[in-house]
Amino acid sequence: MLATLHDALSLLGHFDHRLLDIVGLSLRVSLSALVIGALVGLPFGAWLAVADFPGRGAVIVALNALMGLPSVVIGVLVYLALSRSGPLGSYGLLFSPSAMILAQSMLVVPLIAAVSRQIVEDAWKEYAPEFSIIGIRRPQAVLLLLADCRFSLSVATLAGLGRAMSEVGAVMIVGGNIDGYTRVMTTAIALETSKGDLALSIALGVVLMSIILGLNVAAHYLRCWAVRRYG
Numbered sequence: 001m002l003a004t005l006h007d008a009l010s011l012l013g014h015f016d017h018r019l020l021d022i023v024g025l026s027l028r029v030s031l032s033a034l035v036i037g038a039l040v041g042l043p044f045g046a047w048l049a050v051a052d053f054p055g056r057g058a059v060i061v062a063l064n065a066l067m068g069l070p071s072v073v074i075g076v077l078v079y080l081a082l083s084r085s086g087p088l089g090s091y092g093l094l095f096s097p098s099a100m101i102l103a104q105s106m107l108v109v110p111l112i113a114a115v116s117r118q119i120v121e122d123a124w125k126e127y128a129p130e131f132s133i134i135g136i137r138r139p140q141a142v143l144l145l146l147a148d149c150r151f152s153l154s155v156a157t158l159a160g161l162g163r164a165m166s167e168v169g170a171v172m173i174v175g176g177n178i179d180g181y182t183r184v185m186t187t188a189i190a191l192e193t194s195k196g197d198l199a200l201s202i203a204l205g206v207v208l209m210s211i212i213l214g215l216n217v218a219a220h221y222l223r224c225w226a227v228r229r230y231g
Helices: 002-014 017-050 056-067 071-082 097-134 138-148 154-165 169-175 185-195 198-230
Strands: none
Touching (some): 017 056, 017 097, 056 097, 097 169, 169 185, 185 198
């Protein structure tokens, strides 16, 4: 056990090229999925928070249900869409980083949208009377509330990033876990553990936890700074 820990620390200390390649791809895929998730999920969640239409409750229930959708289900759906007989098969995206980004985006969007809806809806209940008096319409209110809740919405984006970076099933199915091409931290940890290479698994686990912890600390201090400055 001590030898394994020593080997893991050696990999971290010498920045093993395998480690750097896997970490770099993980960050590229997860951050790309986060950008897509934020661009789609934040405005959709904010719009759903202020919208008033028949069936709104059903949409909210469906959105909340999608948050808990197993990642392997998403992986299978994306696989079928990108396979040769699928509607997107002609693009040749299966077993590529692009397919992994698509799968992670489908996991991240419902989470960001659901969390942002709750945050913006709480603010909407507070500001709705004032907006009505001023004459601000709901589409304008969406933009104003997104701007006003921007620091609280960092929780939604952070949750989305955590969901993306911790994903295994979907990216394994659509990416294939190809060495040097589609192998990310989570799939590498699963593979190397099954092969008995615990040193690389532990090193990747340390890096993954460090990134997630660092992002949480940064988000916490950002919110504290915003509270002190803006009240």
